[in-house]
Amino acid sequence: MEDLSLHILDIAENSINAGATKIVIRIAEDPGSDNYSLSVEDNGHGMDGGVLLKAEDPFFTYDGDKNKSKSKKQKKRFGLGIPLLKQAATECGGEFRLDSEPGKGTTLFASFRFGHIDRKPLGNIGATMLSMMCGHPEIRYVLFYDINGGPASGSSFHYGFDSDALKEALGETPVNLPEILLMVRDAINTAVMEGRDQTKTAIKSHNRV
Amino acid sequence: MQRLTIDDLKKIKERYEATFTLRHGNHRARVIIHMGTCGISAGARTVMSALVEALAENDVKDVIVTASGCAGFCSKEPMATVEITGQAPVKYCQLDAVKIKRIFTEHIMGGDAVQEYALVMGSENSY
Numbered sequence: 001m002e003d004l005s006l007h008i009l010d011i012a013e014n015s016i017n018a019g020a021t022k023i024v025i026r027i028a029e030d031p032g033s034d035n036y037s038l039s040v041e042d043n044g045h046g047m048d049g050g051v052l053l054k055a056e057d058p059f060f061t062y063d064g065d066k067n068k069s070k071s072k073k074q075k076k077r078f079g080l081g082i083p084l085l086k087q088a089a090t091e092c093g094g095e096f097r098l099d100s101e102p103g104k105g106t107t108l109f110a111s112f113r114f115g116h117i118d119r120k121p122l123g124n125i126g127a128t129m130l131s132m133m134c135g136h137p138e139i140r141y142v143l144f145y146d147i148n149g150g151p152a153s154g155s156s157f158h159y160g161f162d163s164d165a166l167k168e169a170l171g172e173t174p175v176n177l178p179e180i181l182l183m184v185r186d187a188i189n190t191a192v193m194e195g196r197d198q199t200k201t202a203i204k205s206h207n208r209v
Numbered sequence: 210m211q212r213l214t215i216d217d218l219k220k221i222k223e224r225y226e227a228t229f230t231l232r233h234g235n236h237r238a239r240v241i242i243h244m245g246t247c248g249i250s251a252g253a254r255t256v257m258s259a260l261v262e263a264l265a266e267n268d269v270k271d272v273i274v275t276a277s278g279c280a281g282f283c284s285k286e287p288m289a290t291v292e293i294t295g296q297a298p299v300k301y302c303q304l305d306a307v308k309i310k311r312i313f314t315e316h317i318m319g320g321d322a323v324q325e326y327a328l329v330m331g332s333e334n335s336y
Binding site: 002009010013079080084124128134136169170172173176179180181182184 | 213244245246262265269275278
């Protein structure tokens with residue numbers, strides 16, 4: 001994974017596999033307190049305690065619920081997405097948390113030290129939204145993007161995107177039309193750039209944010 | 210590119226509604242981009258963006274682009290499956306933005322599979 005927006009796309013795919021209908025992504029950049037955090041919250045079927053404990057283990061495979069009838073064959077589940085993000089966060093002096101409740105949903109939280117040399121840049125978050133909306137247009141995606149400029153710039157920036165608001169404005173027109181997807185991608189990327197300009201957080205030494 | 214505005218959306222909506230009846234029938238093709246962890250880290254997002262760009266540039270609206278999980282050939286990612294209606298599906302492997310655009314022109318629009326990039330066709334015949 002080259003950047004954090006790819007991790008977000010990967011984690012969101014887990015949410016989609018868990019049958020989520022709404023995915024909320026929060027990104028918060030806070031260079032003042034040297035913190036960069038992101039969370040992905042879904043309303044999918046969640047995980048019980050046993051699976052939740054092992055989900056961060058790269059060698060864990062999930063055979064499905066043993067109590068369920070064998071006639072309904074469940075697919076074996078495995079993956080490296082969560083362990084990879086956990087590694088990325090802990091390598092950068094950050095934290096990683098995974099909270100889940102069966103039937104309610106899952107929340108993943110990862111934080112990084114903003115100025116850590118190994119912290120991956122955010123990357124093309126617009127393209128991540130494009131890929132999610134293109135692949136699974138029926139799901140509601142909400143993105144919150146906040147920058148706290150800290151005392152150096154004295155300003156903060158907040159941006160929100162909700163795919164349901166877009167759907168409402170579009171009416172019958174499907175949200176996964178190519179030109180709409182490209183507009184969403186460019187609008188989100190433009191907003192992120194504006195936010196960094198406003199709060200002057202695109203510090204030269206960290207130009208790769 | 211400026212902000213997303215209601216006016217822009219209205220324009221797209223009007224254009225879409227004008228051609229709605231034309232496209233209400235069957236789709237020409239379905240393209241599945243494999244987006245497991247392996248695919249994403251190998252560049253599936255770039256492939257999907259490039260394909261969506263190609264569709265928008267050529268004003269193609271009867272091709273469905275969708276995503277699926279890992280296909281089990283992680284070393285061959287990024288992969289995409291192209292299903293032209295009425296033809297056997299073709300799985301392409303080790304794609305990038307340039308390759309998917311060629312597949313778009315030659316296979317999706319032209320009807321001839323790009324054999325150089327193909328992994329398998331249908332379920333048994335391999336190239």
